[in-house]
Amino acid sequence: MSHLLRKPENNKLADGVTLVHEVTEKNSNLHYVGFKVVDLEPNSSYNEMLTNLELCVVALTGKITVTDGYQSFSDIGTRESVFERKPTDSVYVSHNKKITITANTKARVALCFAPSDKELPTKLIKAADNGVEHRGKYNNKRQVHNILPDSDPSANSLLVVEVFTETANWSSYPPHKHDQDNLPNESFLEESYYHEMDPPQGFVFQRVYTEDRSLDETMAVENANVVLVPKGYHPVGVPDGYASYYLNVMAGPERIWKFHNEKDHEWIIDRD
Numbered sequence: 001m002s003h004l005l006r007k008p009e010n011n012k013l014a015d016g017v018t019l020v021h022e023v024t025e026k027n028s029n030l031h032y033v034g035f036k037v038v039d040l041e042p043n044s045s046y047n048e049m050l051t052n053l054e055l056c057v058v059a060l061t062g063k064i065t066v067t068d069g070y071q072s073f074s075d076i077g078t079r080e081s082v083f084e085r086k087p088t089d090s091v092y093v094s095h096n097k098k099i100t101i102t103a104n105t106k107a108r109v110a111l112c113f114a115p116s117d118k119e120l121p122t123k124l125i126k127a128a129d130n131g132v133e134h135r136g137k138y139n140n141k142r143q144v145h146n147i148l149p150d151s152d153p154s155a156n157s158l159l160v161v162e163v164f165t166e167t168a169n170w171s172s173y174p175p176h177k178h179d180q181d182n183l184p185n186e187s188f189l190e191e192s193y194y195h196e197m198d199p200p201q202g203f204v205f206q207r208v209y210t211e212d213r214s215l216d217e218t219m220a221v222e223n224a225n226v227v228l229v230p231k232g233y234h235p236v237g238v239p240d241g242y243a244s245y246y247l248n249v250m251a252g253p254e255r256i257w258k259f260h261n262e263k264d265h266e267w268i269i270d271r272d
């Protein structure tokens with residue numbers, strides 16, 4: 001299996017608390033992006049001490065209450081399945097805080113981390129605050145929910161976005177990359193993909209490859225898998241009959257999403 005593909009670990013931490021994924025600097029080749037997925041049964045809680053990291057808590061499914069010790073956001077989250085295709089609520093928390101997430105219903109929660117050295121206010125990012133975009137045409141159609149885009153100064157380095165790709169369509173396509181710290185032309189951002197499929201027995205294909213092909217991995221990605229993109233192009237292809245959801249976390253030295261399309265495939269965008 002590719003070193004970029006992570007299957008659910010399903011590590012039971014306590015009664016009602018399961019760590020589905022844990023991507024950290026220690027167990028991956030990522031230095032900016034950290035990512036966890038936690039499943040919570042009703043009334044169970046998960047704690048996290050944020051030392052040098054900022055965090056965006058995304059209520060993927062179910063209802064949760066998030067507190068940073070000072071402020072509390074109760075009963076947030078808007079959906080029972082990500083495939084309801086509506087935005088959800090999230091909470092941004094700066095470093096040096098201890099957060100507690102308590103489930104009001106059965107819930108799946110994503111924790112998106114990035115390095116931080118400037119304290120910023122804790123903030124509820126309401127579903128209604130997500131910028132919703134419809135991108136692409138022909139078989140390149142996807143719906144994007146911008147949770148923490150680079151136009152929103154609420155975070156130090158975190159960028160968070162969720163993407164729905166229709167059946168038999170492609171996204172993160174034409175292939176683009178952001179692996180050069182060379183602004184204003186391109187930014188360096190690592191990225192993680194947390195994938196789900198509808199119906200859940202589906203799979204998608206994701207290729208991660210660099211310009212010189214020294215990295216070139218094509219992965220069959222199943223429900224609840226995570227793909228790590230330390231660098232390179234990272235397109236996703238969705239087979240007929242299945243819809244795709246993914247949550248992206250990006251972070252790097254500068255909080256700007258400036259990508260470079262692979263020249264050979266840029267014509268895809270320019271079709272009438």
Ligand SMILES: O=C(O)C[C@@H](O)[C@H](O)C(=O)CO
Nearest residue numbers: 135142161163171172173248
């Ligand atoms: O528009 C899309 O297809 C989504 C991608 O932009 C995705 O969020 C990504 O690859 C970000 O670099």
